[in-house]
Amino acid sequence: MNIEKLINELAKNIGKTVLNKKEESNIQISLNSINSGDILHIILKRLITDGEYNKAENILFEAIDKNNSQEIYQVAINFYNLLLEKSDEELEKGNFSRKEVYQGLEDIKNIFQT
Numbered sequence: 001m002n003i004e005k006l007i008n009e010l011a012k013n014i015g016k017t018v019l020n021k022k023e024e025s026n027i028q029i030s031l032n033s034i035n036s037g038d039i040l041h042i043i044l045k046r047l048i049t050d051g052e053y054n055k056a057e058n059i060l061f062e063a064i065d066k067n068n069s070q071e072i073y074q075v076a077i078n079f080y081n082l083l084l085e086k087s088d089e090e091l092e093k094g095n096f097s098r099k100e101v102y103q104g105l106e107d108i109k110n111i112f113q114t
Contacts, residue, residue, distance in 0.1 A: 036067065041075050052094065057096075064108075073108065
């Protein structure tokens with residue numbers, strides 16, 4: 001088995017696990033088309049699924065410090081929108097609050113407006 005085939009299998013397994021893709025899906029993930037924003041989004045989504053909201057937010061702001069781009073801005077907005085879909089109970093279980101979600105959105109707005 002060559003390295004490219006191994007990488008494609010890894011990408012397929014990541015897609016099935018993280019994105020809940022079914023085996024019969026015809027969508028193929030190409031590692032050439034995955035960028036840092038995609039990887040960040042996958043990591044954040046996984047942490048949200050695990051209820052690790054604070055850890056996810058810390059990783060998000062570390063990424064913003066390294067790359068203050070429009071792509072990261074979209075990842076940040078998507079992150080907070082996913083958190084807004086959580087119930088107050090789910091957020092509290094993950095040591096987070098709706099107030100922190102709104103504060104995070106405000107922080108993102110301030111960071112990317114300057």
